[in-house]
Amino acid sequence: MLEFYGYWISTALLSVLYLASAYMFATKKQWVRKALTELGYSANNLVPFMIIVKVLGPVAILSRVSVPLSDLANAGIFFHLLLSGLAHIGVRKPVGALPAAIGLALLITSFMTQNDARDLPSPYIKAAAL
Template sequence: MAAICTYWISTTLLSLLYLSSAFLYVTKRDFVRQAQADLGYHAAHLVTFMIVIKILGPIAILSRVSVPLSDLAYAGIFYHLLLSGMAHLGVRKPKGAIPAAIGLALLAASFATQNAARDMPSPYAPAAADHHLPLTTRN
């Protein structure tokens, strides 16, 4: 039961982090472009691409229409958060890496507990901790 609660809480918070970030990208486009330029990214199409990714990633995980697609979304989010945090640390702005660190913690909790909460298990997630072998009695 705890694993199921952990899954849904962490997945919901991760999704809210990504969807609120997508909302920021849509509403404060110039601010986001300048922030990315400060990190060394000067690609004009990057903002639009990230809006799409930040919406589709959580949808793939929450809807789970396909386990491989969900696992791919987990991997994509993992690399995005890792690279985002490293980009902020690389320009000596550690406060900017805090959302990425929080996201990585939420992602790890969600990924590790997904098989306990979902009917279709992921072959890559750790086995659910709720499955214990029965103890045998000695004669």
């Protein structure tokens, strides 16, 4: 039962983190472009793509239309959070990596407990536990 609540709480908080970030990317475009430029990224092409990805990732996980699609979204979010945190650390702004670290903790909790809360199990949980 603890795993059931852990899954839904961590997944909901991760989704809120991502949807709030997508909202910020859409409404504060100049600030986001400046922040991404400081990290060394070409913000003109990246911002519209990131808005779409930050909405579709949580939708794929929450809706779970397809288990492989949900697992792919989990993997994409994992690499995004990992690279985001490393980018902030790389430019010596470790405080900027804090949301990514929180997101990684939520994602790992969500991923490891998903089989306890969902009807269709993910085949990758057993492999990750080994």
